[in-house]
Amino acid sequence: MPVVNGPLVRADGERFRYPCRMTEPVRRLDFGRVSVFFGEKSGKYPDGNQVVVRGSDTRAAFDTPLVANRIGAELDDAELVILGHAHEDHMAGLHRLPKAAVQVHERDLDAVRSWEGLLRHYGLSASAAAPMLAKIRREFFYAPRPDATGYRDGALWELGGSRVRAIHMPGHTSGHCVLLVEPEGVAFLGDIDLSGFGPYYGDATSSLPAFRRTLARVADLPATVWVTSHHRGVYTERAGFLEALAAFTAKIDERSDRLLDMLADGPKTLDELVAIRLIYPSDYEEVWIDDAERRTIEQHLEELVTAGRVAADGQGRFARA
Ligand SMILES: [Zn+2]
Secondary structure, three states: OOOOOOOEEEEOOOOOOOOOOOOOOOOOEEOOOEEEEOHHHOOOOOOOOOOEEOOOOOOOOOOOOHHHOOOOOOHHHOEEOOOOOOHHHEEEOOHHOOEEEEEHHHHHHHHHOOHHHHOOOOHOOOOHHHHHHHHHHHHOOOOOOOOOOOOOOEEEEOOOOEEEEEOOOOOOOOEEEEEEOOOOOEEEEOOOOOOOOOHHHHHHHOOOOHHHHHHHHHHOOOOOEEEEEEOOOOOOOOHHHHHHHHHHHHHHHHHHHHHHHOOOOOOOHHHHHHOOOOOOOOOOOOHHHHHHHHHEEEEEHHHHHHHHEEEEOOOOOEEEE
16 A cells, blocks of 8 residues: 655644645565665656665665655654765655654765755855745755764664665765665665766766766676666666666766857857756756856866867857867
């Protein structure tokens, strides 16, 4: 039987309904003590895929995407939430677990503890801050967790029968980690999500060079099951995983090629390039898009200038070299 929740009560007492259909059962897959609960459309943003590890001593949830609000006791009984990174769509079930210990890599910790920290983490311009806060409260049950604590690369959690290891794989955010469950061999890749969109590195703490280094290491994870937060879900065949990883990685160079195309008809300023857009469709509107486009384009320009393929004219314009 699917667990069907009634109107939800947010931490601040405001009642509202979960925006998705309430009666649809949550699809799941089990690998030993590890369960994967799929969000809407295999966890397509704004939803995500939920991992729960049922240790004999401790029950741990990896992130808490929107689907966490539709799972019921199997999620609500978790004593520990290990966040792979800090972003609104990975924290949307934290309000259900006020007594659970919440841990995140120390570089993402401020972003979990307070709105001010999350705002610095996003790097949003001043005009986007209030709309973003309103949006994530409304759509992601957002509430900061000042009680959260940090972990580091290599952190281990012994849950009883299963253990979890954090592997720092930055780029998407500076604290982004893969969470590896042993002995099941399940690697929770988080937002190394292998989606058709490609890697996202448009926030203040994101880094394109770090993401490139991370992508070069992901194939070597000692795993037999790979779980992504969004859209793709679960890979159980190494060949399929590697194929998806290669296509995901190729998106970065495709963006550089597209940026060069955007400069084909003459030099342009960063503002002009942001207005054209590199990664989002022109009809897609969200409060963060201009900031994300700007940061993404800046990082590609840096790479292209270093490679001698783009030249800056010193007056704010960029041209093909
Ligand atoms: Zn993210």
